[in-house]
Amino acid sequence: MNTLTMRAGTCEYPVYIEKGLMQSIPERLKDMFPQSRIAIITDDNISALYAKNVTAACEAAGLRYDLLTVKPGEGAKSADVFARLLSKLAQRSYNRADVIVALGGGVVGDLAGFVAAVFLRGLRCVQIPTSLLAQIDSAVGGKTAINLPEGKNLVGAFHQPSAVFVDTALLQTLPEPDFADGMSELIKYALIRDADMFIQLEQSGTIHADSDILSSWITRCLSIKRDVVAADEKDMGERMLLNFGHTIGHGIERLCAAQKRPMTHGRAVAIGMAAITAASERMGLTKAGSVQRIAAVLQKMGLPHDISAYDKDEILKGILVDKKNVADKLNLVLILEPGQSYLHQIPGSDAKSFI
Ligand code: GLY
Helix, strand or coil: CEEEEEEECCEEEEEEECCCCHHHHHHHHHHHCCCCEEEEEEEHHHHHHHHHHHHHHHHHHCCEEEEEEECCCHHHCCHHHHHHHHHHHHHCCCCCCCEEEEEECHHHHHHHHHHHHHHHHCCEEEEEECCHHHHHHHCCCCEEEEEECCEEEEEEEECCCCEEEECHHHHHHCCHHHHHHHHHHHHHHHHHHCHHHHHHHHHCCCCCCCCCHHHHHHHHHHHHHHHHHHHCCCCCCHHHHHHCCHHHHHHHHHHHHHCCCCCCHHHHHHHHHHHHHHHHHHCCCCCCCHHHHHHHHHHHCCCCCCCCCCCHHHHHHHHHCCCCCECCEEEEEEEEECCEEEEEEEEHHHHHHHC
């Protein structure tokens, strides 16, 4: 088993990475929290796949647990669903010694993490990410949030988990479109910090959940995240590099949600990474040829890279409500070339030229 130690402020916690880890997690939870009740928050899809095994293992381990399910999809990150979960915990008399377990992808992790952050002013939380995107990114680092009709992740808290369990075998039940979504974030990590990994991506064939190289890439992404979060837990500087492609990506997600067009986070980020690099390359801020390399890798992984079908003015509206904009300044993440990234601040009024 690979174990990484995450450090954020004064807090330290393990990230365990192993294929087939799932079965032993209830036993480990019992060791970590012998007296606690466990509220497992998951969605109906994950519940259908794993609830039977997980609850049987909880019973075998002698854990007192509740299983709380929400509907799958981004809609679960709403104030309504959030409040319902808090009420359920209150009705069942959960107390400060108890623990929230987030079993699912990015949506469940963000939602359950935020429940843990605020219920009784904070319960401990364990993340068991089931999607590639959650395993390499959202389940570690302590960002939790729900959405408002006005935008994504506008309400949330930094609340570091007590432990993260990454079972790479779970990726084998991930539908192909969800897997590709996670690959978008993995490509992001290579682009911001790992030139060798980007070259491996360029040289590889199509990647699947059981590809041998995937576990080593997951560990590399998590190591980058560990270093970035240790340097900047609260997203005031270096951590913003993890938002490469996200400024435009969030604008696209918002636009598609308003127009009821299908769009996922990873696909929107893929278009965002290509679009911002096309712009920065045009302006001489990125090495020539970078966008072509990025587009080729995205295409190979089944991801989009062309922004032309999306209305720039509408994307811009989404960008300008983004919480990362301060005093009409927009912090953009650009790459110098694949593997090296930097922050570039512009006035909000110049944003359109980067889309
Ligand atoms: N997903 C970006 C971050 O954790 O900062």
